[in-house]
Amino acid sequence: AQTVTQSQPEMSVQEAETVTLSCTYDTSESDYYLFWYKQPPSRQMILVIRQEAYKQQNATENRFSVNFQKAAKSFSLKISDSQLGDAAMYFCAYNAGGTSYGKLTFGQGTILTVHP
Amino acid sequence: DTEVTQTPKHLVMGMTNKKSLKCEQHMGHRAMYWYKQKAKKPPELMFVYSYEKLSINESVPSRFSPECPNSSLLNLHLHALQPEDSALYLCASSPTQGLGGYTFGSGTRLTVV
Numbered sequence: 001a002q003t004v005t006q007s008q009p010e011m012s013v014q015e016a017e018t019v020t021l022s023c024t025y026d027t028s029e030s031d032y033y034l035f036w037y038k039q040p041p042s043r044q045m046i047l048v049i050r051q052e053a054y055k056q057q058n059a060t061e062n063r064f065s066v067n068f069q070k071a072a073k074s075f076s077l078k079i080s081d082s083q084l085g086d087a088a089m090y091f092c093a094y095n096a097g098g099t100s101y102g103k104l105t106f107g108q109g110t111i112l113t114v115h116p
Numbered sequence: 117d118t119e120v121t122q123t124p125k126h127l128v129m130g131m132t133n134k135k136s137l138k139c140e141q142h143m144g145h146r147a148m149y150w151y152k153q154k155a156k157k158p159p160e161l162m163f164v165y166s167y168e169k170l171s172i173n174e175s176v177p178s179r180f181s182p183e184c185p186n187s188s189l190l191n192l193h194l195h196a197l198q199p200e201d202s203a204l205y206l207c208a209s210s211p212t213q214g215l216g217g218y219t220f221g222s223g224t225r226l227t228v229v
Binding site: 033035037042043044045046047050052089091095101102103104106107108109111 | 147156214
């Protein structure tokens with residue numbers, strides 16, 4: 001079965017600084033997607049960034065970038081120039097074909113606090 | 117329209133009540149999902165509909181009954197719930213059942229008293 005592990009229950013960062021959130025996953029599939037979702041207290045699950053496993057280039061979305069290490073099954077999220085609005089719960093998630101077709105598997109989440 | 121709309125946003129119901137949650141999208145997505153989320157926990161998949169047909173039921177108790185009347189609408193009918201069913205219920209959609217492209221609604225906060 002596929003699993004997603006986020007080893008940091010909580011992280012904090014100073015405004016304008018950089019923070020990295022860790023995620024590892026376990027799978028036997030060769031074709032899959034990885035995601036980082038942000039869930040603020042408003043509850044909306046917001047897609048931050050997406051990475052297709054077949055792409056070697058790391059995805060980037062403005063201040064958010066990933067370090068995708070396929071062989072190590074690692075998928076970390078770097079937030080640059082942190083802003084107060086980045087404070088939220090962050091979930092790493094995995095999606096593949098095969099027997100898990102259409103199912104998103106989430107990690108346990110990391111609560112990010114941003115200090116002014 | 118790039119949103120998934122869920123109603124109501126909050127719902128309080130007794131254990132003998134019958135209520136329904138509604139989810140709507142107009143993005144032309146053909147796969148829709150129900151997730152249950154407890155506080156400070158990740159969402160857990162409940163049901164998947166693909167082309168209006170139930171594709172996945174994650175062994176959810178029968179007191180939860182999903183319905184997909186058309187490609188834009190997904191309902192979750194609730195009956196005889198227990199207090200432990202209190203949670204945030206999230207709806208999501210994707211172009212097809214498969215890889216990537218999920219859009220989530222903002223959820224219904226359900227409290228069972």
